[in-house]
Amino acid sequence: MPRLTLIVPAYNVQGYIRECIDSVLQQDFTDFEIVAVDDCSPDGSGEIMDEFARRDHRVRVLHLGENVGLGRARNAGIEQATGDYLLFLDSDDTLAPGSLSAIARRLDTTDDPDVLIFDYTRTYWDGRRLPNQRADLLAETGPAVFSLADRPELLDLLQIVWNKAYRRDFITRHGFQFPPGYYEDAPWTYSTLIAADRLAVLDRTCVFYRQRREGGNILRTVSRKHFDVFDQYDRVFAYLDEHPELDHWHTAVFRKMADHYLTIMEKPGRLPRNARSEFFHRASEDYRRRLPDGFVRPPGGRGYKYALLGVGSYPALAAATRARRLRNRSTLRRREHVIRAKRAAMGMFYRSQLRMGLDDNLAVFSAYWSRGYSCNPAAIDAELARLAPHIRRVWAVRADQVDRVPKGVEVAVVGSRSYWTAVARAKYLVNNVNFANAVVKREGQIHLQTHHGTPLKTMGLDQMNFPASTSMDFEDLLKRCDRWDYSLSSNRFSTTVWERVYPCRYTSLETGYPRNDVLINSTAADVARVRRELGLKDGSSVFLYMPTHREYQKDFTPRLDLPRLADELGEDVTLLVRGHYFYKPNGRMAELQTSGRIIDVSAHQRVEDLYLASDALITDYSSAMFDYANLDRPIVIFADDWDTYKAVRGTYFDLMAEPPGAVATSQEQLTEILGSGEWQSEKSATFRSEFRERYCDYDDGHAAERVVRRVFLGEESLLPVVPLAERKPAPSPAQALEPVERV
Known part of the structure; x- marks a missing residue:
């Protein structure tokens, strides 16, 4: 059975x-x-x-x-x-x-x-x-x-x-x-x-x-079939009548009945117009017939409608419903009018600010469509504070993301007067995506485009050939890119891609990614600290799972059965799971944390901390693999839909032929790789070494300093890059947590 x-x-x-x-x-x-x-x-x-x-x-x-x-x-x-x-x-x-x-x-x-x-x-x-x-x-x-x-x-x-x-x-x-x-x-x-x-x-x-x-x-469906609801509540109350021991539920069910009847009457597109009065009177009859002794109507407008049911006044209910709909429509119209008026006024204000002089000591930063304080702009901000503290730094942040900005960081809410003042008058504008179309590039302003990853997937004009980008306006895209003065690159591969897919007049700066400096400069104490902050046990193997965005997947639903994976890997393994920032929280991840060995880190502000805390990265096609490779720690590719992804979005190289580590195309394969130790085998290390040679050209721990000295301080020559073989990445968790030998 x-x-x-x-x-x-x-x-x-x-x-x-x-x-x-x-x-x-x-x-x-x-x-x-x-x-x-x-x-x-x-x-x-x-x-x-x-x-x-x-x-x-x-x-x-x-x-x-x-x-x-x-x-x-x-x-x-x-x-x-x-x-x-x-x-x-x-x-x-x-x-x-x-x-x-x-x-x-x-x-x-x-x-x-x-x-x-x-x-x-x-x-x-x-x-x-x-x-x-x-x-x-x-x-x-x-x-x-x-x-x-x-x-x-x-x-x-x-x-x-x-x-x-x-x-x-x-x-x-x-x-x-x-x-x-x-x-x-x-x-x-x-x-x-x-x-x-x-x-x-x-x-x-x-x-x-x-x-x-x-x-x-x-x-x-607009139909008289909705009258069926009366027969169904007859059955509910008949059941209560047949079971006197359940009579105490009469009031609760009566309230649900009244709410249900009112919902059917109020929802548009249910009752035919010529049936609404008849439905109301049937509902009113049921209301009076089943009204419990001592019943107390709910407060407010809902209670008023209960009263109208009780007295059978359909004209009053119809009038109240019409009035409510008129109020809602009127409110919407007033709201739209106010929004349009505010936008027009703010546009006039911005144009007035564009006529003011530039502030040579003002820099405006933004990251990921103004979602907060992060990525390359945040690393440049910190280095600018060290090397050029006289430059005022303002972050453009959406109103709903202000609480994600660290204390002490000056914020201008996107769309506010302070925001338009800042973007109009700042000499420096720094972003890892593009500023909005409405932002005007003034003579004398410097726009620094930092990007936010090495491209495996097609970008810019190359996207025209793939179905995932059919709605993009490429002419508008290039107009935004025309504002760039500098474009950062973390490797030679990226430079060649950016210059071809964004064919505009900017200077490529092969500095490395500032956000990756921490992966080289962090100490054992830093690694131990972030693991403690995340609540990770000493000695546990921590795998960071970071799948990328898929245009054909609207919400973040892990492609892995994470509870099963955690169970099969055992008590000494913890999974950190980070959904792509394009996806809104949907409650699914909260459900996966009951075991304590699956931790949702999607909202964690600094992804670099997650890199430092983990023993290995599990990803699919995310640019995280290129950043993580700077740590010289194992990377596992879980590519169960590679053929679909490369067909829909397009890719620049065959990840299956040039992976940074072991590759799994099913959950069973992934479990075997992680459970057997293949993820840290010599073969996987060889893949990683070849991958690092191709894509870790400039990330030597000094990228932010190069950017600040070149863009903000005007130094023409860049600091020399430390060769890959001479770099010492942050210690692994095993190295950071190993006991110090007593002398």
Whole structure:
């Protein structure tokens, strides 16, 4: 008997069902069965499910003789289920990687509760992902197992069945079945939660809930089908009436009913115009009929609408709804007008500042589209303070990123008067990307472009030949690059790329990358300090996992099953995981840290500290490999989608033929490389040595000084570069932490 049964009903989903079932079969947990129910689908859904069943014995297909609807199709699946627990997965949704193992572990650690509730994330056709707005209700705090009376706020979660695992004998003992209709989840959800003696939660996204652009969802259909909600709440209250011991839930369910009715009335695109009054009066009748004794309406506008339901005043509710929509539209128009006016005024202010004289002792810095204080600009800033303290240094930072700037650093919020004053009057502008199009290059100003990595992927004009950059305006790009006076380079390879793909009149400075100075100049004490700050145990092997951005991947979802990797590598290994800065936090990484051996360092301000703290780097196509190579520590390439990446983005060399270390194209290979010690073998060291010869030309620990002396102090000759063979990188963690011998 399997641990889990996943019931997947299907109707007109031939475009989605394959991805749905694949997301289950590709899970690392294997003790499950899939009961796929073909609800007499007129398209090819049934045939696709049959294909899966022929290939995998865990898939069984039930073909219904007539279309019975989602609820009764689920009932048919329940009759065929043999697993300890039932999970319901809609056929256009998918499971997140690692979900079933996480669910199974939670069921084990909570001693088989009646119902386990887990989280979900909405996914959109354009790649956006929106976390559940009430994910806070699933926090794993307090007792691991509890009743609904202990956490009644769980009723505020969306009334859905597919974010839960139900113990099958609990369902059969109570005789729960899905009713017919379109809001069939409501009676099932409320009844099972109220009846359950033992509940548990899993604070982890397990289901990706697809928001389809076209049809497929009653909630986005203008139809009288929404009247079905009345029958469903009749069933909920009938269940309460049949179980007097549950009568204390009457008030809570009444409140949910009223909220649900109001939501249907207020949401545009649900009820036909000529049905709204009828729906309201049906809702009002239910409200008065089921009003609990002593019920206290919620405060504010919501309570006012409750009162209107109670007296049956549809004209008042319709007027209130219209007034609210008018207020919202009016507010939006006023807001847009104010924004336009502010922009126009700020533009006039900037033009006035452009007529003022330049300040020869003012430098403006920015990094990564004004995300904070980091990278080459930050290293130059620090060296400028040492060598030319008379130059005032101002950082352009977005308003939402100001708290990421170290204390003592002067900040000008992007878009503010102080920002436009600074960029108009500063003699020096330093950035590792381009300043906005609106920034004017004045005569006498010096723009220093530092870049932020050695290019494996195509850049600049070379991107025109690849699909990932079809939306880029290359003419605007070159206009921004025309402002450059200097372009930094960390190696000869980069110089040749920059000068070809950014064909503008600037001077290339082969100085090395200032941000990498710390990788050469840090001491054993520095390495020990950053490991302590990160909470890393002495003697543990620390692998830094840094995958790059993929244009075909909208959010950061690790391509590795990190919990499994950590388990297989053992207690003495810690994984530091850093997502690319293009990706917004999505909550997934927080879920991976429960073991203490996976640490999310995506928000860590100084990536150089992470380099110093780690024993080896695991990456795919990130420019981090070129920087990390300066430490002369092992690098492992995990390239499971190399063919896709090079086709979509384009690359300058074959990483598979010229890697900086061992290469894995699957998780199993990676585990073998890390577990066997191949990552630090002589063969891997040879790859690394050849890679360093090609790409570590100038990073000798003096790059920032070269830049400051040349750009800010006007010295014509650059400091000589220390040959690669004579450089001494920062000591490895093993060297830094080895005990000092007593004399």
